Amino acid sequence: EVQLVESGGGLVQPGGSLRLSCAASGFTFSSYSMNWVRQAPGKGLEWVSYISSSSSTIYYADSVKGRFTISRDNAKNSLYLQMNSLRAEDTAVYYCARPAVADDYFDYWGQGTLVTVSS
Amino acid sequence: AIRMTQSPSSFSASTGDRVTITCRASQGISSYLAWYQQKPGKAPKLLIYAASTLQSGVPSRFSGSGSGTDFTLTISCLQSEDFATYYCQQYYSYPPLTFGGGTKVEIK
Numbered sequence: 001e002v003q004l005v006e007s008g009g010g011l012v013q014p015g016g017s018l019r020l021s022c023a024a025s026g027f028t029f030s031s032y033s034m035n036w037v038r039q040a041p042g043k044g045l046e047w048v049s050y051i052s053s054s055s056s057t058i059y060y061a062d063s064v065k066g067r068f069t070i071s072r073d074n075a076k077n078s079l080y081l082q083m084n085s086l087r088a089e090d091t092a093v094y095y096c097a098r099p100a101v102a103d104d105y106f107d108y109w110g111q112g113t114l115v116t117v118s119s
Numbered sequence: 120a121i122r123m124t125q126s127p128s129s130f131s132a133s134t135g136d137r138v139t140i141t142c143r144a145s146q147g148i149s150s151y152l153a154w155y156q157q158k159p160g161k162a163p164k165l166l167i168y169a170a171s172t173l174q175s176g177v178p179s180r181f182s183g184s185g186s187g188t189d190f191t192l193t194i195s196c197l198q199s200e201d202f203a204t205y206y207c208q209q210y211y212s213y214p215p216l217t218f219g220g221g222t223k224v225e226i227k
Contacts, residue, residue, distance in 0.1 A: 035216070044206065044218055044219070044220050044221045045155075045157075045163065045206055045208075045218040045221075046218070047213070047214075047215050047216040047217065047218070050213070050214065050216075059213065059214035059215075060214070061214070061215050062215070095162055095163075099210075100168065103151070103168065103169075103210055104210035104213065104216060105153035105165065105168045105208060105210050106153075106155075106163070106165060106208075107165050107168075107174065109162035109163055109164075110162065111161075111162055112162055
């Protein structure tokens, strides 16, 4: 059974940093690209970042470029999101999401971890 | 970036109704469109990909159609468990991947 379990969320002050993790199991993690998607309270879904299976290709949404860093450790079946210079507008539930084998829609999602940026 | 516009943003319906949600892309995306269902406090769930292909395990009352810029999600006979928010997503071109703003289906 495919499982994605996020952790690392919490309350952080504006300008602070946080590192999210996503532990993957039930599939060959090293064969899949991975993504982070977020959802602000009461709002819609926003794609945040993409990393290819080998980490050779990385993309970011303009809203987080230069502040967030996506990475992965295939030996540990884990995905990460380092978030620096956090702003109030980064407050959201952050989901890790696995795309289908040959296309970039998401067939598996984690349960999400809440990041709250507030003083 | 390709903009995805859903309509309506919300509506009320009754169990047994046939409901249709529309998603429009700001440029042609062929059939690279997915639909998701999200219930409060839960992660999104994939319903349909490639505009019209039902994800395994999804009830057949859900169907999708369209290509190019205009797409629809239809629920043929609304069930109580279908009251939720629905999102479309294009995967034709990225970055960025983009989602529609969502359509909330509420009980009348």
